[in-house]
Amino acid sequence: MTVGIRVGHSLPGRTRFYIPKHLEINCIEAWTRSFPGVYSASYNALTGSLLIYHNSETLLHNLKSFIQMYKQTVTSTRHSWEKFVPAVVSGTVFLVNWYLQRSSFSLLVKAVSHWVSMATVVGTSYGVIKDGINHVVKERKANANTLTAASLFASLYMRNPGSALVITLMSSISELLTEYTSQQTKQYIHSILELDTSYAWKVTAEGSEEKVLLDQINQGDQVVVFIGEKIPVDGSILTGNGTIDEASITGEYMPREVNKGHQVYAGSVLQAGQLTISVEKVGDDTALSKIVKLLAEAQEKRAPIQNIADTLAEKMVPVSFGLALLTFLFTKSLNRALNMLVIDFICGIKLSTATALYASIGRAAKEGAIVKGSHHIEQMSKIDTVILDKTGTITEGMPVVQQIVAAEGFNEEDVIRLAATAEKTSTHPIADAIIRQAKAWKIPIPDRDSNTQIETTVGKGISTWLEGKRVAVGSLRFMDELKIKTNDLFEKLEGDENVIYVAYDQAIVGVVSIFDKIRSGMHRAVHNLRRHGIDDVIMLTGDKRSVAREMSRRLKLNGYHAEALPEDKASYVKRYSRTGNVMMVGDGVNDAPALAHANIGITMGAKRTDIASEASDVIITSDNPQMLSELVGLSKKTMGIIKQNFVATFAINGIAILFGALGIFSPIVGAAIHNAATIGVVINSARILWLGREVDESQILCSA
Numbered sequence: 233m234t235v236g237i238r239v240g241h242s243l244p245g246r247t248r249f250y251i252p253k254h255l256e257i258n259c260i261e262a263w264t265r266s267f268p269g270v271y272s273a274s275y276n277a278l279t280g281s282l283l284i285y286h287n288s289e290t291l292l293h294n295l296k297s298f299i300q301m302y303k304q305t306v307t308s309t310r311h312s313w314e315k316f317v318p319a320v321v322s323g324t325v326f327l328v329n330w331y332l333q334r335s336s337f338s339l340l341v342k343a344v345s346h347w348v349s350m351a352t353v354v355g356t357s358y359g360v361i362k363d364g365i366n367h368v369v370k371e372r373k374a375n376a377n378t379l380t381a382a383s384l385f386a387s388l389y390m391r392n393p394g395s396a397l398v399i400t401l402m403s404s405i406s407e408l409l410t411e412y413t414s415q416q417t418k419q420y421i422h423s424i425l426e427l428d429t430s431y432a433w434k435v436t437a438e439g440s441e442e443k444v445l446l447d448q449i450n451q452g453d454q455v456v457v458f459i460g461e462k463i464p465v466d467g468s469i470l471t472g473n474g475t476i477d478e479a480s481i482t483g484e485y486m487p488r489e490v491n492k493g494h495q496v497y498a499g500s501v502l503q504a505g506q507l508t509i510s511v512e513k514v515g516d517d518t519a520l521s522k523i524v525k526l527l528a529e530a531q532e533k534r535a536p537i538q539n540i541a542d543t544l545a546e547k548m549v550p551v552s553f554g555l556a557l558l559t560f561l562f563t564k565s566l567n568r569a570l571n572m573l574v575i576d577f578i579c580g581i582k583l584s585t586a587t588a589l590y591a592s593i594g595r596a597a598k599e600g601a602i603v604k605g606s607h608h609i610e611q612m613s614k615i616d617t618v619i620l621d622k623t624g625t626i627t628e629g630m631p632v633v634q635q636i637v638a639a640e641g642f643n644e645e646d647v648i649r650l651a652a653t654a655e656k657t658s659t660h661p662i663a664d665a666i667i668r669q670a671k672a673w674k675i676p677i678p679d680r681d682s683n684t685q686i687e688t689t690v691g692k693g694i695s696t697w698l699e700g701k702r703v704a705v706g707s708l709r710f711m712d713e714l715k716i717k718t719n720d721l722f723e724k725l726e727g728d729e730n731v732i733y734v735a736y737d738q739a740i741v742g743v744v745s746i747f748d749k750i751r752s753g754m755h756r757a758v759h760n761l762r763r764h765g766i767d768d769v770i771m772l773t774g775d776k777r778s779v780a781r782e783m784s785r786r787l788k789l790n791g792y793h794a795e796a797l798p799e800d801k802a803s804y805v806k807r808y809s810r811t812g813n814v815m816m817v818g819d820g821v822n823d824a825p826a827l828a829h830a831n832i833g834i835t836m837g838a839k840r841t842d843i844a845s846e847a848s849d850v851i852i853t854s855d856n857p858q859m860l861s862e863l864v865g866l867s868k869k870t871m872g873i874i875k876q877n878f879v880a881t882f883a884i885n886g887i888a889i890l891f892g893a894l895g896i897f898s899p900i901v902g903a904a905i906h907n908a909a910t911i912g913v914v915i916n917s918a919r920i921l922w923l924g925r926e927v928d929e930s931q932i933l934c935s936a
Contacts, residue, residue, distance in 0.1 A: 246286075267298050270287075271286060282299070323397075325397060328345065364380060374549045379553070379578065383903075384396045394900050395570070395903050399574060402907025405907070431443055431445055432455045446515065449464070450511065451513070453510075457507045458506055462502075466497050466511075467509040469507050470492065471507075472491070475503045475504040476500045477500060477501040477503055553573075555893075556573050559572050565895065574899050580881035580910045587914050589874075595920055600854045600859065601859055601863055610867070612832050617767065620770070622783060623774075625751075626750060627748035628751050631747060632665050633666065634745045651705050655667060661748070681700065692797075693707055694706060710733070730747070732745075753857050760858070760862075768808075772801050798824075809830065816829075832850065836851075885906055
């Protein structure tokens with residue numbers, strides 16, 4: 233029975249906890265003293281009590297949770313060693329018994345060795361035997377452990393503990409390999425959790441820094457991060473500059489230079505400099521916490537092929553029993569019948585499939601892509617059409633003002649000032665470009681009329697009121713709906729730019745052309761997608777047709793759809809889904825419906841919205857478009873390896889069953905062949921973790 237942590241007694245500033253005994257004294261004391269507000273900690277290993285002197289404002293449940301983290305770490309380490317015991321013990325006993333039985337020792341020594349081997353089989357396989365019997369009793373049908381238990385008992389009945397020990401030894405090894413792969417996947421989650429921190433340096437009203445618990449930090453507060461520390465919150469930099477390692481968030485191994493105005497994320501490590509950050513998200517709302525939650529949930533979601541593997545394996549159990557019975561009836565040989573029990577198709581199929589999918593999710597996570605379930609790995613391998621949103625996906629999502637044309641009676645500054653009045657509270661990339669231009673020209677932005685709201689028409693434009701008159705900023709279609717005449721200003725601009733119209737008091741003020749650069753590496757990403765068997769790469773955009781046409785030409789896409797509203801994007805995705813498997817890639821609120829309707833929805837980039845992330849199946853945390861082709865390639869390799877394992881398992885075990893039935897080899901050899909095949913296919917699956925990563929020119933340039 234596991235004893236939990238409990239409070240023995242508590243006084244203001246003094247608390248005694250009772251926790252499990254036999255922990256390392258120095259370690260538990262040092263761990264506890266690192267908690268903010270703890271002055272001293274003294275642990276008595278005999279009584280299992282931990283006496284702590286602390287700040288009277290320290291919350292006991294926070295302190296208890298912190299100690300619990302240490303206990304879980306120690307317990308996890310101990311349990312990891314316990315998993316090796318069956319393999320080590322069974323292997324050692326097998327070798328000792330084999331040596332003694334073939335040497336000139338006395339009959340007594342050989343008898344003792346024999347019975348020790350028999351007892352070892354039962355002891356090391358107790359969990360398997362218990363589960364196999366319970367499954368028959370409760371479920372009224374046999375499972376893989378029932379088959380294993382039957383083969384063990386048959387070996388013992390025939391006074392052949394060597395076969396049983398080989399079964400236990402090699403089964404333990406294959407399960408350890410599967411567990412290792414799963415742990416490598418979970419290690420990414422653990423490494424992120426290690427980046428978490430329980431405190432922050434809060435800037436007080438007097439301007440000094442105070443070390444406080446993270447749950448005392450709220451949105452709008454200011455925190456200071458010093459060199460070598462982990463950033464505890466999501467926010468933007470107010471003052472300072474530095475170099476941060478964001479590998480846990482974006483998967484990018486190159487540090488990033490940051491300064492005032494840049495966005496930073498919890499879990500990043502400040503390698504150089506000092507930052508003062510305005511808190512925007514803290515605790516469970518941070519990008520770090522959401523990544524951890526998504527990764528934890530992903531391993532619980534099973535792929536269809538995994539269900540097929542489990543179902544097939546379950547149906548093979550009675551087949552193995554049937555073959556054993558038929559072999560005995562025809563040959564009257566218990567040895568040959570035992571071969572039918574020690575050789576099966578179950579372990580290889582189940583373990584290798586689960587291992588491959590775990591490894592694939594872990595590999596993707598390591599490279600900066602969060603796959604929300606193993607079923608998405610299988611679905612991704614079937615993709616034949618990729619649909620890309622333009623702004624923020626194909627392009628960098630940081631457009632700049634390219635050209636301004638003012639109508640008669642207005643100048644360029646008037647156009648920017650009025651546009652900024654409507655756009656200054658918007659988060660749209662075009663709004664950012666206009667606001668940056670206003671700041672660059674030092675144009676004062678007037679406040680909109682009191683008691684008026686910003687009216688946004690998604691995909692068309694935005695409007696508000698200034699001095700009792702409407703300010704409208706948006707597309708040509710938006711101007712037409714508001715019955716604003718646009719004259720011939722459009723013709724004065726280049727046809728391949730994004731044109732934004734600005735109107736005031738039902739009269740056109742001017743036109744602004746916006747330029748958004750194609751992401752570095754996007755050309756290579758499109759090329760590699762085709763190399764991985766993608767037939768069509770399509771672009772969706774709310775921009776006008778001329779912009780879309782030029783962008784499609786530059787990237788050599790198969791097609792495009794321009795001036796698309798959010799509902800239009802979803803309709804296009806559904807249309808393509810009727811004839812193929814569609815992957816939709818986007819980052820904004822207006823992409824969410826399309827992401828939800830695609831076979832695979834992917835959000836990409838640091839500027840992705842929460843709504844788009846919720847609607848998607850995969851989140852790429854970096855701005856590297858090459859990850860799209862890498863994910864498709866990874867999914868295809870994963871499914872290819874799973875199919876290899878199916879073929880190898882059936883071929884090797886099928887031949888072994890035939891040879892066993894003919895009496896060509898003994899049960900101990902049959903057990904060795906079967907389990908060696910299982911270990912082989914599990915290793916084949918685990919190699920997904922070590923597959924080479926594609927490198928494109930953009931990555932080489934970035935690292936230079």
